[in-house]
Amino acid sequence: MQVIKFGGTSVGSPEAILQVIEIVAEKIKQEPVITIVSAFGGTTDALLQCGALAAGGNELYKEQVNNITNRHLNAVKQLIPVQQQSSLLSAVKKLCNEVEDLCNGIFLLGETTARTKDKLVSYGELISSQIINAAFQARGVKSTWWDSRKLIRTNSEFGNAVVDFPKTGEQFSAARKELSTSLVLMPGFVASDAAGTTTTLGRGGSDYTAAIAAAALDASKLEIWTDVSGMMTADPRWVPNAKVIPSISYQEAMELSHFGAKVIYPPTIQPVMNKHIPVWIKNTFAPADPGTVIELDGFRNGNPVRGISSINNLALLSLEGSGMIGVPGFSRRLFEALSSQQINVILITQGSSEHSICVGVDVLSAEKAKQAVDAAFEPEITLQKVDPLIVEKDLSIVALVGEQMKSHPGISGKMFGALGRNGVNVRAIAQGSSERNISAVISTRDVRKAINLLHEEFFETTNKQVNLFITGVGNVGSRLLQQLAQQQQYLLQHNKLQLRVVGLANSKKYVISEEGLDLQNWKTELENGSDGDIASFTDGIIQRNLRNTVFVDITASEIVARIYPKLLEKSIAVVACNKIACSSPYVYYRELKDKAHAFNTSFLFETNVGAGLPIIGTLNDLLKSGDQVHRIEAVLSGTLNFVFNNYDGSRPFAEVVRQAQDEGYTEPDPRLDLSGTDVMRKIMILAREAGETIEMEAISNNSFLPESCMKGTVDDFYREMLNQEAHFKAIYDEAAANGNKLKFVASFNNGRAAVGLRQIAPGHDLYHLYGKDNIILFYTERYPEQPLVIKGAGAGADVTASGVFADILRATLN
Numbered sequence: 063m064q065v066i067k068f069g070g071t072s073v074g075s076p077e078a079i080l081q082v083i084e085i086v087a088e089k090i091k092q093e094p095v096i097t098i099v100s101a102f103g104g105t106t107d108a109l110l111q112c113g114a115l116a117a118g119g120n121e122l123y124k125e126q127v128n129n130i131t132n133r134h135l136n137a138v139k140q141l142i143p144v145q146q147q148s149s150l151l152s153a154v155k156k157l158c159n160e161v162e163d164l165c166n167g168i169f170l171l172g173e174t175t176a177r178t179k180d181k182l183v184s185y186g187e188l189i190s191s192q193i194i195n196a197a198f199q200a201r202g203v204k205s206t207w208w209d210s211r212k213l214i215r216t217n218s219e220f221g222n223a224v225v226d227f228p229k230t231g232e233q234f235s236a237a238r239k240e241l242s243t244s245l246v247l248m249p250g251f252v253a254s255d256a257a258g259t260t261t262t263l264g265r266g267g268s269d270y271t272a273a274i275a276a277a278a279l280d281a282s283k284l285e286i287w288t289d290v291s292g293m294m295t296a297d298p299r300w301v302p303n304a305k306v307i308p309s310i311s312y313q314e315a316m317e318l319s320h321f322g323a324k325v326i327y328p329p330t331i332q333p334v335m336n337k338h339i340p341v342w343i344k345n346t347f348a349p350a351d352p353g354t355v356i357e358l359d360g361f362r363n364g365n366p367v368r369g370i371s372s373i374n375n376l377a378l379l380s381l382e383g384s385g386m387i388g389v390p391g392f393s394r395r396l397f398e399a400l401s402s403q404q405i406n407v408i409l410i411t412q413g414s415s416e417h418s419i420c421v422g423v424d425v426l427s428a429e430k431a432k433q434a435v436d437a438a439f440e441p442e443i444t445l446q447k448v449d450p451l452i453v454e455k456d457l458s459i460v461a462l463v464g465e466q467m468k469s470h471p472g473i474s475g476k477m478f479g480a481l482g483r484n485g486v487n488v489r490a491i492a493q494g495s496s497e498r499n500i501s502a503v504i505s506t507r508d509v510r511k512a513i514n515l516l517h518e519e520f521f522e523t524t525n526k527q528v529n530l531f532i533t534g535v536g537n538v539g540s541r542l543l544q545q546l547a548q549q550q551q552y553l554l555q556h557n558k559l560q561l562r563v564v565g566l567a568n569s570k571k572y573v574i575s576e577e578g579l580d581l582q583n584w585k586t587e588l589e590n591g592s593d594g595d596i597a598s599f600t601d602g603i604i605q606r607n608l609r610n611t612v613f614v615d616i617t618a619s620e621i622v623a624r625i626y627p628k629l630l631e632k633s634i635a636v637v638a639c640n641k642i643a644c645s646s647p648y649v650y651y652r653e654l655k656d657k658a659h660a661f662n663t664s665f666l667f668e669t670n671v672g673a674g675l676p677i678i679g680t681l682n683d684l685l686k687s688g689d690q691v692h693r694i695e696a697v698l699s700g701t702l703n704f705v706f707n708n709y710d711g712s713r714p715f716a717e718v719v720r721q722a723q724d725e726g727y728t729e730p731d732p733r734l735d736l737s738g739t740d741v742m743r744k745i746m747i748l749a750r751e752a753g754e755t756i757e758m759e760a761i762s763n764n765s766f767l768p769e770s771c772m773k774g775t776v777d778d779f780y781r782e783m784l785n786q787e788a789h790f791k792a793i794y795d796e797a798a799a800n801g802n803k804l805k806f807v808a809s810f811n812n813g814r815a816a817v818g819l820r821q822i823a824p825g826h827d828l829y830h831l832y833g834k835d836n837i838i839l840f841y842t843e844r845y846p847e848q849p850l851v852i853k854g855a856g857a858g859a860d861v862t863a864s865g866v867f868a869d870i871l872r873a874t875l876n
């Protein structure tokens with residue numbers, strides 16, 4: 063014999079009921095079936111509303127009763143052939159009249175009791191089960207209707223009655239002896255006390271009815287048919303990647319269902335667990351889906367975490383005080399105060415210092431709890447031995463559940479690491495010695511982010527979602543978007559990385575789409591975006607509070623560079639090819655690095671020096687492995703190298719500079735390159751990375767650019783360079799006459815940095831440096847004579863974009 067239960071949505075319409083009939087008809091070919099049904103979806107609430115309206119003296123209850131009656135009569139008309147309808151129609155009408163009589167009584171009294179409410183709501187299941195029973199019979203399936211009130215005995219705690227299992231067992235055995243059909247229909251949720259008065263088993267109680275029946279009849283299995291395809295690794299409304307759990311233990315299912323996985327009513331597990339009866343969760347609307355089996359020892363798939371769950375609307379109550387240390391009885395008094403007000407404690411934590419006890423309760427009970435606890439500890443509060451109860455709201459619990467977690471060290475480390483890296487502050491932690499559940503109390507605004515993060519962390523088959531906010535879509539920025547678009551699919555397939563551009567901004571507009579922007583169409587999306595500056599964009603980023611967020615600065619803007627601390631403080635990684643932040647006064651550079659460290663996130667700027675060349679990373683690797691930098695010699699300007707490689711006096715110097723700008727090597731303002739400022743910034747950043755507290759003013763610059771070129775606008779700059787052609791030609795001719803090449807060289811030696819134009823003779827390490835290439839020579843403790851050399855294209859949109867891309871990937875691996 064097997065027991066099958068169908069919930070409210072599974073019997074929510076005549077079409078759904080036909081599906082139920084089809085499923086059960088197949089089952090009874092194998093073995094007898096006890097079918098338990100809920101009320102038609104929404105009926106229990108509608109009945110309660112009738113009672114509430116009537117008790118409040120509102121005659122609208124009559125209309126509501128009418129609606130309920132019509133819904134059920136219509137179901138009869140659709141499910142039963144006309145010639146067989148009349149007796150069922152009158153039976154249903156009679157039950158609906160009883161509902162109306164009951165409501166009339168409530169209306170006259172102007173009040174309702176728990177007992178009356180139980181009677182009222184019981185009609186939902188009583189009527190639905192009789193209609194479905196008749197629908198089977200109308201299709202030639204012989205069936206018996208069992209009245210659950212005559213089988214399940216409870217005490218008289220109306221609304222949430224406690225089952226008398228021995229008596230219930232006896233009543234089921236007696237009914238079984240008389241059973242002559244292979245199908246039984248039973249209403250879920252309802253029962254009766256010793257006096258025969260109707261009771262109910264609590265909301266969701268139809269699951270419980272089914273479990274009680276399965277246990278009483280020693281069923282081979284229990285199936286709970288609902289509108290989802292099983293218990294899932296996380297709530298699919300929050301986590302689109304959530305997966306059905308094929309097999310789970312009773313204990314794990316209880317933990318998960320307690321924590322909001324509403325697929326099964328928690329008390330359901332106990333009776334079947336005691337008898338080792340497997341429970342299947344199946345989907346009425348997708349019967350072929352395998353579903354979840356809950357059994358003694360859930361199948362082990364190697365993942366110690368079975369699911370992730372959450373509880374919202376939590377308040378944290380903290381009782382603190384020096385008077386509590388070492389004094390027995392404080393916790394007893396705290397819990398007595400809470401229980402005297404029927405306040406359910408959801409979570410408890412106490413540090414070994416015994417200086418505070420912290421409990422989590424439903425937020426609706428928080429004020430009541432405060433009054434009760436403050437009253438209970440009034441003497442100690444007056445003597446300042448204990449503080450008045452601290453109540454914090456807007457909190458939630460996220461929990462990892464898994465039977466196998468106990469034999470796996472490192473799970474909580476992984477859990478809290480993932481939360482910490484994403485700026486999710488953990489307010490309290492609870493883990494029982496069973497290690498089946500690790501709970502963290504966090505702010506409710508972080509719940510969605512936290513559940514998704516944990517899901518990515520523990521269900522490795524899912525992809526890691528990375529959310530990019532990019533500001534600056536010029537030369538380099540637009541190339542980065544192209545590279546991202548090209549690579550998205552590859553990263554998803556090969557690295558399980560779902561890299562999405564969620565926000566884009568230029569200096570006037572921004573667009574944010576949580577679903578990710580269409581990278582083939584980003585220009586239009588940005589044009590149609592909102593008006594706003596970097597401040598609005600940043601607010602939008604922080605407010606979205608998405609997991610694995612990376613902010614990418616591809617501007618040359620000081621205002622943007624000033625925004626980083628605000629983002630880092632939210633554990634949002636910052637990737638910058640904008641050099642302004644790192645070449646600002648040292649304190650700001652330091653602040654950013656420290657903030658990134660303190661908030662467990664990344665601040666990466668590899669492209670600040672040498673564009674896509676791995677210069678800063680290599681320097682850091684040298685230092686981390688214990689090497690020391692003695693000297694750096696480098697050509698760090700792609701623009702200047704290009705200009706001096708291409709200028710020979712045959713065409714104006716200004717024209718060659720223009721070409722460098724057109725080819726995308728210069729800064730947005732090319733005067734920064736020509737004046738040597740860009741190179742000063744770069745050598746300073748390297749010196750700082752090497753541990754030097756150095757400022758721009760300390761760097762000497764042997765500039766070749768006449769001061770007159772730096773006056774006025776960029777157009778004036780180009781004009782003045784034409785005027786100064788003879789100056790540039792003279793510099794070139796002198797070097798050529800010596801057989802040398804011109805290179806703008808940066809050096810760092812003994813704590814001093816300098817930049818300037820030098821003639822480089824053939825045979826020198828810097829001589830063979832073509833196009834827009836950069837070269838860098840690190841002389842270190844381990845590379846004292848033959849330097850470590852990095853050489854290659856040091857400017858250009860493509861190489862810079864790819865350096866930014868690499869930093870983004872590094873930030874996601876943090």
Ligand SMILES: NC(=O)C1=CN([C@@H]2O[C@H](COP(=O)(O)OP(=O)(O)OC[C@H]3O[C@@H](n4cnc5c(N)ncnc54)[C@H](O)[C@@H]3O)[C@@H](O)[C@H]2O)C=CC1
Binds near residue numbers: 641669
């Ligand atoms: N071109 C290269 O080879 C390299 C460039 N870089 C750096 O890359 C950055 C960008 O360079 P390009 O793309 O060539 O410049 P660009 O001028 O082509 O693009 C910069 C973009 O930033 C936008 N922008 C300016 N202020 C803004 C603000 N407040 N908010 C939002 N957007 C703003 C501008 O509208 C423009 O679209 C610069 O900081 C540069 O130093 C770094 C390494 C190499």
Ligand SMILES: N[C@@H](CC=O)C(=O)O
Binds near residue numbers: 700727
């Ligand atoms: N303008 C810069 C670009 C890279 O930082 C250069 O020319 O090197």
